[in-house]
Structures are given as C-alpha cells and as structure tokens.
Amino acid sequence: MRLSGKRSVLAPALALAVAAFGTVAVAAPASAKAPQAASLVVTGDADDPITQGQSVEFSTASGDGFNVWGTTNHLTVQVFDPPAGPWTIELSAPVGQPLAVGTYTGATENTYESPLPGVALTGNDQICSFGQTGSFTVTDISWGPYGYLERFDATFEQRCNYSTGSARGEVHVANPPAPPVLAVGVEVATSGTIDTGTGEVTVHGTVTCTAPATVYVEGGVTQTWHGQRAEGIVRAEVACTPGAPGAWTSSTPPFTSVPFRRGAVTVSANASSYDTTYDVFVSDADTAVVRLKKG
Numbered sequence: 001m002r003l004s005g006k007r008s009v010l011a012p013a014l015a016l017a018v019a020a021f022g023t024v025a026v027a028a029p030a031s032a033k034a035p036q037a038a039s040l041v042v043t044g045d046a047d048d049p050i051t052q053g054q055s056v057e058f059s060t061a062s063g064d065g066f067n068v069w070g071t072t073n074h075l076t077v078q079v080f081d082p083p084a085g086p087w088t089i090e091l092s093a094p095v096g097q098p099l100a101v102g103t104y105t106g107a108t109e110n111t112y113e114s115p116l117p118g119v120a121l122t123g124n125d126q127i128c129s130f131g132q133t134g135s136f137t138v139t140d141i142s143w144g145p146y147g148y149l150e151r152f153d154a155t156f157e158q159r160c161n162y163s164t165g166s167a168r169g170e171v172h173v174a175n176p177p178a179p180p181v182l183a184v185g186v187e188v189a190t191s192g193t194i195d196t197g198t199g200e201v202t203v204h205g206t207v208t209c210t211a212p213a214t215v216y217v218e219g220g221v222t223q224t225w226h227g228q229r230a231e232g233i234v235r236a237e238v239a240c241t242p243g244a245p246g247a248w249t250s251s252t253p254p255f256t257s258v259p260f261r262r263g264a265v266t267v268s269a270n271a272s273s274y275d276t277t278y279d280v281f282v283s284d285a286d287t288a289v290v291r292l293k294k295g
Contacts, residue, residue, distance in 0.1 A: 031279055032067040032078075035060070035149075037174040040079055040087060042123065045165030050126050050158070053165075058087065068173055071147055072098040074111055074118070077171050087123035089171050091136050091154060103137040107158075121158045121167055128160035144178020146278040151175070179277055183210045184240070186217060186248075186271035188288035193295025199259045201252055203267050203290055206245035207238050215240045217248045219269040221290075223260055230258040234269055265290050 039059035044051025058064040058079040065081040074092035092111040093099045104117035109131040111118030119134040136156035144150055152173040159166040185208040192203040207215045219234035232252030240246045254260050267290045272283040 032069040033149075035066050035068050035173045035175050037061070037172075038066040038068070038077065039172045040066075040077065040089065040169065041171075042087065042121065042167060042169035044167035047163055048165035048167045049128065049160050049163060050121055050123055051167045052124060052126075054124075056082075056087065056123070058082070066173075068149060068152075072143055075099060075149070075152065077152075077173060082123075085123075085125050088121070089156065089169070090118065090120040091138075091156065092118035098143075099138055099141055101138050101141060103135065105135045107134045107136060108132070119156055119158050121156070121169070128158070128163075130161040132158050132160045134158035134166075145181050146280055148178045148278060149173060149175060150178055180210060181278060181280075182213060182273060182275035182282050183284075184208065184213065184215050184271050184273050184282055185284045186215075186269050186286050187245075188267045188269050188286045188290065190288055190290055192265070192267070192290045192292045194260055194262055194292040195295050196262070199253055201232055201254075201260050201265065201292060202249065202295060203234065203265075204247065204249040205269060205286070206247055207240050207271050208242075208245050209240040209273065210242055212242065213240050213273040213275075214238070215246070215248075215271050215273045217250070217269050217271050219267065219285075221252055221260075221265050221267050223263070223265040225258070225261055225263075228258045229256065230254045230260045231256050232260065234267065240273075260292070262292050262294060265292055 037060050041057045043055040046053035064079050067078045070076050076090045078086050078088040080086045090111045094115050095113050107117040107119040111120050134157050136154055138154045140151050140153040142150040155170045157168040188205040194201050215238045217236040221232040223230045232254050234250045236248035236250045238246040238248050268287045270285045
C-alpha cells in the first residue's frame with residue numbers, strides 16, 4: 001500500500017457493525033476469491049468523508065490482500081488487510097443487466113436490485129452516512145463460466161450526499177483464463193453377483209473425470225419378483241484421475257423384507273463431485289439392467 005495526502009489514516013480497524021454516522025465491518029462472503037492480480041487507487045477532496053483528502057494505492061504486487069466476489073450484474077472488490085481496515089468498491093449495473101464496457105451515470109448507493117446503476121466506496125473506516133451518488137466507466141470486462149472473472153478494469157467517482165467533495169479512483173482485476181468446468185461420468189456394468197447365503201448383491205462400474213476429483217456414487221438396486229419388490233442401496237467413493245476410468249464397487253443387502261434373487265436387477269447410479277474452481281457440484285447418471293450370478 002502507498003499512502004499520501006493531507007491527512008493520515010485516523011480510524012482503527014473496522015468495527016463489526018454499522019454505527020450511526022459510523023463504521024462498518026466488511027466481511028468477505030464464502031464465495032470470495034483472491035485474484036491473481038489486482039489494484040485499487042483512490043483519491044479524494046478534503047471534504048470527502050471517505051478519503052478525507054488523502055490518496056491511497058493498493059496492489060497485489062505490493063503485497064496487499066484482495067478479495068473479489070459478486071455476479072455478472074454486481075461486482076465487489078475489497079482490499080482486506082490495510083492497517084485502518086478494508087477498502088471496498090462495489091459497482092453494479094441496473095437490475096437484470098450485466099456489467100459491460102461503457103459509462104454508467106446516475107449511480108446511487110443501491111447496488112442490489114435497483115433500476116439504476118450502483119456505486120459504493122467504503123474505506124478509512126468510513127461510509128457515506130446519508131447515501132451517495134456517482135458514476136463509473138467499465139473499460140474492460142471478461143467473464144468465464146459460473147461468474148469466473150477473468151478481467152475487470154473501471155474508473156469511478158462518488159459523492160456522499162451533503163458533501164461538496166468527491167472521491168474518485170480506478171480498480172483493476174486480472175485472473176488466468178477460465179479453466180474448463182469439471183466433468184464427471186459414470187457407467188454401470190451389466191454383470192453383478194449375489195451371495196445366496198446372505199442375499200447381499202454386489203454391483204460395479206466405472207467413473208471418469210476431466211480433472212483429479214473425489215467422485216461419490218450413489219443410487220439403488222431394485223428387483224421385482226412376482227409382484228414383490230426388493231430394494232438396496234448403491235454407495236461408493238472413487239479417487240478419480242483423468243485419462244483412465246476409475247472402478248467402483250458397491251455391496252448391499254435388501255433393506256426391504258423381500259430378498260434379492262439371482263437374475264435381473266435394475267441398478268441406478270448417480271456420480272457427483274465438487275468443482276472447487278467454480279464452487280459448483282457436477283454430476284452424471286446411468287441406469288442399467290444387471291444380471292446377477294452366484295458370487
């Protein structure tokens with residue numbers, strides 16, 4: 001961080017609640033991501049309550065910690081580790097519209113679900129107590145799958161209501177190109193075994209993945225015999241690596257009073273895994289008629 005201007009940072013770390021005329025704690029949500037590179041530069045007039053006439057510069061290159069979160073409509077960039085507490089800039093397009101290259105005028109403090117664009121700069125342990133107005137210009141923005149932000153560059157200006165001074169600045173975020181979304185697949189083999197002594201059925205199959213992942217297989221085994229239905233559970237866990245199918249096996253007794261018998265059963269399997277890059281679950285399913293032999 002580089003700090004200059006007519007006044008030093010006076011406030012302590014941000015408090016944990018919003019006080020009247022006061023302070024605000026900005027805690028990053030669980031979906032916040034640390035960008036590969038980012039910077040935030042803010043300057044302000046002497047009577048702007050946020051900057052108090054000072055200039056600040058933050059960047060990942062200088063060791064400052066950044067978090068970024070939001071949606072294609074609303075983006076928040078936060079510097080979370082300055083001595084006087086976080087600096088945060090929020091920018092949003094009108095409701096139902098994605099942020100795009102262009103200039104947004106008439107922005108207000110309402111950064112969610114508003115027909116007008118939104119701008120909200122906080123820092124120095126200060127907020128605009130009575131709201132704010134402003135504008136911003138997005139000069140570059142690129143999204144990958146599931147709101148993965150590749151690039152974002154914007155300039156902004158904010159004036160707190162009842163203030164004659166403004167704060168202005170620029171924000172930049174850069175991440176690597178969006179990686180592919182994790183994909184998993186599952187197949188049920190058409191052969192299985194039954195232990196005629198215990199009635200336990202064993203079925204198997206394979207899973208595939210496009211990146212290393214733990215794949216969870218869940219499903220069921222059903223068999224109808226003279227109008228009676230036997231049912232069991234499929235459950236397995238596979239440490240999957242891309243390039244070769246990973247085997248899964250599941251054994252189950254019936255959880256019904258009707259026992260399994262040799263012959264055909266229907267096996268359903270759902271494979272799921274968690275994509276840590278995009279914070280989403282991915283899945284695949286397969287159903288097959290399996291011929292049980294004595295095991």
